[in-house]
Amino acid sequence: MSENSPLCTEEKIPAFARGTRLQHDRVRDQWIIQAPERAFLADPVAAEILRRVDGEASLGTIIDTLAVSFNAPREVIARDVLAMATDLADRQVLIWKA
Template sequence: MSGDLRVPRFRRGTRFRFDAVRDAWILLAPEKLFMPDAIAVEILKLVDGERTIEGIVDELVARFAAPRAVIDRDVAAAFEKLALRGAVEL
C-alpha cells in the first residue's frame, strides 16, 4: 500500500468521536456503531479528508517505533475493513 495517494473520508452521516459514557472512541454510522481497537483509533484520528493514506502511514511511522511495513499493513487492513462496512470512502 506504500505510495497510496487515495484520501480516505468518513462517509456521509458517519462520526468518529470519544464517548464519555463508554470511555472509548466510537465510530457512528447510520444504524451502526463500531468500537475500533487502539490501532484503528490512531489511524482514524488522522482521517481529515485531506491526508492521503501514504500521509497517514508517514505520520504513524514518525509517532510509533514500528517498522513501516507493519504500519502500512495495519493501515491497509483497517481501511479495507471500514470501507467494506460502509464507514469510510477511499
Template sequence: MAGDTPSGPAPLFDADSCPRLAPGVKLVHDDVRGQWILNAPERVLLLDDIAHAIVSRIDGKRPLTEICDGLAAAYDAPREMIGADVLELVRDLARRGFLRG
C-alpha cells in the same frame, strides 16, 4: 474492533488514496463506554486504540502514505508494517460502509 461484519469485496485503496468518513459517519468519544467509536446511522463501531490512532488521522485530504509516515514516527514502528496494517483497516472500514475513497 467490534461491530458490523464485512460484506462485499474490499474497495480499492492504494498509498495515494485520501480516504474520508462516509456521509453520516462521525468519530466520537463514547463517555459511557470510555472509548472511541464510529457512529453511523443505525450502527456503531467500537474502535480499539490502534484503530482510533488511524481513523483520527483520516480527513479526506491526507494520503495514506502521509498517515502511515506519521504513525510510523509516532510509534517508532517499521513503515512497512504500519502501511500493511493501515491499508487492511481502511479497506475493512470501507467494506463496512464507514469510509469512502
C-alpha cells in the same frame, strides 16, 4: 470487496462516509465509529488511524505519521492501515476522495 475498496493504495485519500464519524465516549473512555443505524467500537489502534482521517491526508501520509509517532516499522504500519481501510470501506464507513 466492494467497488469502493478494491484498489486500496497509499495514494487514496480516505474520508468518513456521509453521516459517519469517530466519536470519543468520555464516560466509557472508548472511541466509537458512529454510522447511520449502527455503531462500531474502535480499538486503540483503529482510533489512532481514524483520528488522522480528515479527507485531505492520503493513506501514505497517515502511515508515515504513525510510523514516526510510534517509532514502528513503516511496512508493518502500512499493512495494518491498508487492511483496516479496506475493511472499513467495505463496511461503507470510509470512502475514497482520490
